[in-house]
Amino acid sequence: MHAAAMTVPPTNKVAIVTGASSGIGLALSTSLIAQSWTVVLADINATAGAAAASTLGPKASFVETDVSSWTSQLALFKSVFTRFGRLDFVAANAGIDDKDAVYADFEAEEPEALNFKTLEVDLLAPIMSFRLALFYMRRNPDKSGGAIVITSSSAGLYPFSSNPEYAAAKHGLIGFARSVAPVLKREKITVNCICPALVSTNLAPASLWTLIPKDQLTPMSTIMRAFHGFIDGHKDLLTGQAAECAIDDIFYRDPVDFPSQSQKDMFSRDLGAWMSAYDM
Incomplete structure (x- = not known):
């Protein structure tokens, strides 16, 4: 299933x-600028970020940001x-691969603490971005809501033994988006995930690209179609979706089936009851 065709949004739209x-x-920033969006690029790499914004022209600006910091x-x-x-659109896209080996065998008498930076950047940071996007989108003067798209991964759908922390974070993002989306639909705020397969970026080690056949790489154009499908789908309140992007295809993945009627009843129970129980 392919994402909807791109349409040109109004020129006053603002994205992070x-x-x-x-x-x-x-x-994505380049694509949005081409469609007359105002885009604020955020990254921890100040040199590359400022250079990118300068290249993209007057509708782009850069803010140095450590997404792991509230x-x-x-x-x-x-x-x-x-x-x-x-604020009309937020792409919670920043991510890193595993920064420690959960399988490591240590020579010391006691194991060293695990480096949790991967979970901080890949799971906690997008949730921070969501919370901040929610706060400011609710304050849009025209009450238009907004679209939030979180970059998960195909590793959020399948086991990924070489990078288990990355996989845990990306699985978590899909569960998070599916959980918050129904609550915010009435406020015209949509929350979706894209799940790219292997895309040629600097996230993975450079040696990987010599091992993967080029015809198994997913082109950036497929990822852009997925993003713009969710941006354009905001007007129809398309939300709570996980779009798996694999080579030239986009697949909208459903949650696992309920194994029994009792489980379906439990998770399909009136949302108000759960909210009331947690005093929300």
Whole structure:
């Protein structure tokens, strides 16, 4: 199933893209600029981010951001809303691969603590971005809501033994998006995930590209179609979806089936009952 064809949004639309100095984030920023969006590129790499924004022209700007820091993300979102007075789209896209080996055998008498930076950047940071996007989209003067797209991965759908922390984070993002989407639909705020297969970016080790046949790589154009499908789908409140992008195809993946009627009843129970129980 393919995403909807791209349409040109109004020129006053404002977007934040994290992880925007390279790879998917830079490609998305470039695509949005071409469609007359105002785009704020956010990345921890100040040199590459500033250069990218300069190349993209006057509708692009750059804010150095450590997405694993609440303070840094808050400053980003606050500056954007203060400057432009609205926020229409957020791509929570920044990500890294595993930074430690969960399988490691240590020579010391006790195991060393695991480096959790992968989970901080790949799971906690997008949830921070979501919370901030929600805050500011609710304050759009025309009450138009907004679209949030989180970059998960095909590793969020399948086991990925070489990078188990990455896989755990990406699985978590899909569960998070599917969980919050129904609650926010009435506010015209949509939350979706894209799940790219292997795309040629600097996320993976350079040696990987000598081992993978080029015809097994997913082109950036497929990823852009998925993003724009969700952006354009905001007007129809397309939400809670996980779009798996594999080579030239986009597949909208359903959650696993309920194994029994009791489980279906439990998770399909009136949302108000659960909200009331947790005093939300």
